[in-house]
Amino acid sequence: MWKRHPGLVPESGKKHLEEKHSLYDMPHPPQSHPLRADPRIMAFSYTQLIGITNNFARNIGKGGFGVVFHGCLENGKQVAVKLHSQSSPQGEKQFVAEVQNLTRIHHKNLVELIGYCIDGVGLALIYEYMAQGNLHDHLIGKAGRILSWSERLKIAIGAAEGLEYLHHKCLPPIIHRDVKPSNILLGPDLEAKIADFGLSKAYRGDNETNVSTNVVGTPGYVDPEYHNTLQLTAKSDVYGFGVLLFELLTGQFPLVPSSGKPHIVQRVTSKLVYTPIDAIMDPRLGGQFDANSAWKVEELAEQCTQASGSRRPTMTKVILELKDSLELEVGRLNSKLKHSEDIDTSLMSSFEIEGDTPGPSLPFAR
Numbered sequence: 001m002w003k004r005h006p007g008l009v010p011e012s013g014k015k016h017l018e019e020k021h022s023l024y025d026m027p028h029p030p031q032s033h034p035l036r037a038d039p040r041i042m043a044f045s046y047t048q049l050i051g052i053t054n055n056f057a058r059n060i061g062k063g064g065f066g067v068v069f070h071g072c073l074e075n076g077k078q079v080a081v082k083l084h085s086q087s088s089p090q091g092e093k094q095f096v097a098e099v100q101n102l103t104r105i106h107h108k109n110l111v112e113l114i115g116y117c118i119d120g121v122g123l124a125l126i127y128e129y130m131a132q133g134n135l136h137d138h139l140i141g142k143a144g145r146i147l148s149w150s151e152r153l154k155i156a157i158g159a160a161e162g163l164e165y166l167h168h169k170c171l172p173p174i175i176h177r178d179v180k181p182s183n184i185l186l187g188p189d190l191e192a193k194i195a196d197f198g199l200s201k202a203y204r205g206d207n208e209t210n211v212s213t214n215v216v217g218t219p220g221y222v223d224p225e226y227h228n229t230l231q232l233t234a235k236s237d238v239y240g241f242g243v244l245l246f247e248l249l250t251g252q253f254p255l256v257p258s259s260g261k262p263h264i265v266q267r268v269t270s271k272l273v274y275t276p277i278d279a280i281m282d283p284r285l286g287g288q289f290d291a292n293s294a295w296k297v298e299e300l301a302e303q304c305t306q307a308s309g310s311r312r313p314t315m316t317k318v319i320l321e322l323k324d325s326l327e328l329e330v331g332r333l334n335s336k337l338k339h340s341e342d343i344d345t346s347l348m349s350s351f352e353i354e355g356d357t358p359g360p361s362l363p364f365a366r
């Protein structure tokens, strides 16, 4: 599993749409940085990986890069070890690109790279461990609990802040290219961080677009404009984020091939004509959300998934809208809390009144 065998057939279940050429046929490859540029990034030997993962005992996931294992460093810090799979259609070049990108990117809403392993026989990336797994598992109910509306909004804000950092605070800016719930990981308190910069691409400024020879992304999340023109901009990530917002609202999958309207954008927007927002909301929320807050997110999701990238908002604007939406939901929760406190208080005072008022005399115990 560890050794690489060139020429193996790519994994059949791989969802990425890679056509004709490799991911690395890009006009502006990420600028090269020495792997040890950041002293905080640790180099591990394969033997050390065996030690920290207890001989790869706990498998926590699998993706295009390979299998992910739980590990524990000597200092007790928990990590996720992403092993390169021999059957991955991606490869050493992606590995190097991912490390190069990550060594220069640090933000509270981006999964932190702790180290890497290139020791001749294999490749691995070692990340901070995100205890609550990925958002996709939470949305499909695999994580064992249903996310409330306010939790969904907080997760969306965290993820949006991570993307905003990539788009507007990195030089050159970074486009993620694979925004989707399985690439949003959750910490112990459900704090959201963006994972997987393997598909990220440094580009050289807002006015310059990148033209590539292949489409990269996951079906359902790929910006149709990028798909048609092969011109990649940050607005392609905004499109993927809009699809993700529709998922947070509805709890539905982005693509349902058997449906008359397979894509979530058409499915949701067509349903909303003359219908209240409840018609599209995730039934597992049990109606527990502020309708104006939900409408705001629905409108935002529509704007993010506009056919033309130029009509989509920036991630900075997305964050502002999401924060407004959260404020509305917090208002609802506070008034609900106040209402239940008022009921408690009135119950208490009625007890007090009852206590003060002489009631019917009770028989004494004998």
Ligand SMILES: Nc1ncnc2c1ncn2[C@@H]1O[C@H](COP(=O)(O)OP(=O)(O)OP(=O)(O)O)[C@@H](O)[C@H]1O
Pocket (backbone or CB within 6 Å): 015, 060, 061, 062, 063, 064, 065, 066, 068, 079, 080, 082, 111, 127, 128, 129, 130, 131, 133, 134, 178, 182, 183, 185, 195, 196, 218
């Ligand atoms: N740092 C981490 N902490 C905890 N779990 C992780 C971590 N990184 C990955 N995982 C788990 O491993 C799974 C597989 O991750 P991976 O990024 O390889 O694939 P993916 O995101 O599901 O698909 P793709 O290859 O298309 O991005 C994730 O969905 C997540 O549940």
Ligand SMILES: [Mg+2]
Pocket (backbone or CB within 6 Å): 063, 182, 183, 195, 196
């Ligand atoms: Mg991933």
